[in-house]
Amino acid sequence: MNTVSTTKCILVAGFPDAGKSTMLAALYGIATDSNPNRPIRLVKYDGDSGYIQTLLDAWQRLNPVPRNTGATEQHPISLRLAADRVGEFELSLVDIAGELFRQLVIGSHVPQELLPKLDDVESIALVVHPMNLIPHELIENWEGFVASLEAKENASGGAKKLTPDPKKWIPDFMPSDVSAIVMLHSLLTKPFARRKIRLVVMISAWELVVQQPPITPAAWLADRMPLLSQMIHNNEDKIIADVFGVSAQGGDYNTQREELAAKSSRAETCFAVTASGDRVHFCEPLICLLVE
Amino acid sequence: MSVTCALEKCPVAKDGRCLEGFNPATGCPHYGKPTSDAVGEDSAANEAMRVNYTDTHAGQALGFDDIGVFVSNTLARLITVAGPYRAGKTTLVAAVYEDLLVGVQDDYGFCWSNTIQAFEQRCHLARAVSGANTPNTGRTSGSKDEFLHLKLVSHKYGVTRDFIFSDVSGERFEKAGQSSELARTLQFLPTTSRLVLVVDGAELAKPESKFAAFREQQHFLGMAHGTDLLANLEAIDIVVTKWDQLFSEAETPAVTEFPDRALSQVRDIVGDRLRLRYWSVASRTSSDGTIKRGHGLRELVNDWLMPTSGQDLSVAELTSASHGPNRFVRHVLGDT
Numbered sequence: 363m364n365t366v367s368t369t370k371c372i373l374v375a376g377f378p379d380a381g382k383s384t385m386l387a388a389l390y391g392i393a394t395d396s397n398p399n400r401p402i403r404l405v406k407y408d409g410d411s412g413y414i415q416t417l418l419d420a421w422q423r424l425n426p427v428p429r430n431t432g433a434t435e436q437h438p439i440s441l442r443l444a445a446d447r448v449g450e451f452e453l454s455l456v457d458i459a460g461e462l463f464r465q466l467v468i469g470s471h472v473p474q475e476l477l478p479k480l481d482d483v484e485s486i487a488l489v490v491h492p493m494n495l496i497p498h499e500l501i502e503n504w505e506g507f508v509a510s511l512e513a514k515e516n517a518s519g520g521a522k523k524l525t526p527d528p529k530k531w532i533p534d535f536m537p538s539d540v541s542a543i544v545m546l547h548s549l550l551t552k553p554f555a556r557r558k559i560r561l562v563v564m565i566s567a568w569e570l571v572v573q574q575p576p577i578t579p580a581a582w583l584a585d586r587m588p589l590l591s592q593m594i595h596n597n598e599d600k601i602i603a604d605v606f607g608v609s610a611q612g613g614d615y616n617t618q619r620e621e622l623a624a625k626s627s628r629a630e631t632c633f634a635v636t637a638s639g640d641r642v643h644f645c646e647p648l649i650c651l652l653v654e
Numbered sequence: 655m656s657v658t659c660a661l662e663k664c665p666v667a668k669d670g671r672c673l674e675g676f677n678p679a680t681g682c683p684h685y686g687k688p689t690s691d692a693v694g695e696d697s698a699a700n701e702a703m704r705v706n707y708t709d710t711h712a713g714q715a716l717g718f719d720d721i722g723v724f725v726s727n728t729l730a731r732l733i734t735v736a737g738p739y740r741a742g743k744t745t746l747v748a749a750v751y752e753d754l755l756v757g758v759q760d761d762y763g764f765c766w767s768n769t770i771q772a773f774e775q776r777c778h779l780a781r782a783v784s785g786a787n788t789p790n791t792g793r794t795s796g797s798k799d800e801f802l803h804l805k806l807v808s809h810k811y812g813v814t815r816d817f818i819f820s821d822v823s824g825e826r827f828e829k830a831g832q833s834s835e836l837a838r839t840l841q842f843l844p845t846t847s848r849l850v851l852v853v854d855g856a857e858l859a860k861p862e863s864k865f866a867a868f869r870e871q872q873h874f875l876g877m878a879h880g881t882d883l884l885a886n887l888e889a890i891d892i893v894v895t896k897w898d899q900l901f902s903e904a905e906t907p908a909v910t911e912f913p914d915r916a917l918s919q920v921r922d923i924v925g926d927r928l929r930l931r932y933w934s935v936a937s938r939t940s941s942d943g944t945i946k947r948g949h950g951l952r953e954l955v956n957d958w959l960m961p962t963s964g965q966d967l968s969v970a971e972l973t974s975a976s977h978g979p980n981r982f983v984r985h986v987l988g989d990t
Contacts, residue, residue: 498755499782501789502939502947528785531778533771539755544713544770584758592754592764596807596814 370451371482376489381566387421388610406442448652485560485651498537539587561603568607579607580637606647607635713771715800730816737852739824742895745791747819748776749937766805808959831873843883855896889929898940
């Protein structure tokens, strides 16, 4: 039952194809599920309900959710939710790799109308997709970089290309690792008044991180995003951080479709994994951001 | 068709020489770009667009006006990296940052940087995304003095420390070595707590230049010291860069005798008051793979992080803390 009423604002931020929309669909699906023991319930949804219904439909049918076309960049989706341990809270979904990201990280300025919204943010859920990172590759590792770039282009139908003049640096070249740090830095310095922030790094599509021996989310972050990992470990006075692996799909639609379809509830299929590798409820990373 | 360059003072259209030092000049990111007039039009448009926007943290390089406040607020240490044109000054500082991006290290870690975009710009030409075939670092502009910030935590010594690194063109140091008046224009020198004298390892490897490879640094140090501009200096590092290019010559007398000779020359100028160190560093991997990127770098950074001012380790502790068999890694003179 609700014990405390809060008005905490969580910013869900992520790069293109990070899995934010799938995560939103799963969260909405769980929050509107008929299970009385669900950890999160929907109180109010602000935004285009047709958009969220489309996401939900795809998720429930075990189909990839459609990509966010950018409509939510200037006007973030807001969900008002309630959770047992923390009461009501607001969840805002912002595509930090969209226009706002360009303004905040690349242009180093934000629209004044969004300033109050960003000023209210107390917690950030940073969503990163293990297969869609902009890599940090030195020239001496060129072959590896080309391979990763080709894989990425193939995955998106060849839509992503290097800029015509790659020798000229543009902020879009920053590795995902660094972009995330620039965003955190921006939110912790002027014009924002906050000097401390709560952060959860959510590694989406965790079902795809298959390694032997199994890797924990904390170890994955240190290996794949080492600068961000160092920053959150070494700034405990500014950033209270945790890391989770999350699976909003619940499994691979190609290889585990039958297994997923056999479950009695779609919400049951989603899961999260703590920094040390323990499996927990899908909503635990968000609740972690809200608990004092 | 005439050649254009975005940099107003670049002589490439006249004599083919690139102001940023690229050879061929077509490799320069400014080559073929519109002149400053066109850039000005863009700036006006951008300015108009920014009216309804609020500035956030930019992460660009600091100017001299920024560092005074920064140093007093954070107790940051200003490390002046001095040396000739293309000796590897910017590459050395960029390599410290780049190394933190490659992986989590045992001895120290990244904490914060107020100039992260400036680091990214300087690292770009060493990255695959630049499309270049060989790693490079953009040439430091001669027109203004810039500074880079890095906050590191030392797991080895249990301290967190802010560093400000100078990113100043080689010409500025060359001229400062010739005139006390020009030396005084390096306004940041009195704030410097550590001076890194960069020696181009590639020059040290060439018979025709090996004896002159440390001359400019000596002149600069002599002028700065003689003009009393280094009053707050605690230590001097002599850093031979491009060890990956020098390695094949490592056993020749010119190279084996260089550390003692250079340290002696520095001691002749500044006396025994300061701690003197000698390092060999490779910011890139050698073509045959023998010398790995980052060779000597972590030892250098560990030394920067080492507690000082009454907390100094003894010479014996320093010696035992030294890593690896490379006899060039550290020479310690003048410790008390």
